[in-house]
Amino acid sequence: MSTCERCGAEFHCAMADAPPGQQPTGAPGETPCWCTLLPPAVPLPGQAAVGCWCPDCLRSHIAALKAP
Template identity: 70%
Template sequence: MSICERCGATFHCAMADPGPDGQADPTPCWCTQLPPTVPVPDGDGAVGCWCPACLKAHIAAQVLKRP
């Protein structure tokens, strides 16, 4: 399991965590289904993977900021 760098929640990241058999997870990560939002801000020290809730909130905030 991965730990969200923003809130500390645990979540599964298919790019970083092994699959159920202990081998590399062959499925695409859940985050690939979301719109890209790069770079992840590092002002609060959060520079790694974020859980689904934090990443979705970040994307929503970016959409609101667009002119």
């Protein structure tokens, strides 16, 4: 499990949370992370760029970027 750098929630990241004994490679055919299905949301504010955010935090951030 990964830990959200923004709120501390635990979540699954397909890029970081490979099956036990296996390192993620990013090779074709591997399941992409859920975040790859969302619109790009970079740059992240402040120090948040250090690690991943959970689905709720990332979706919230994307919604705030789209707000007028």
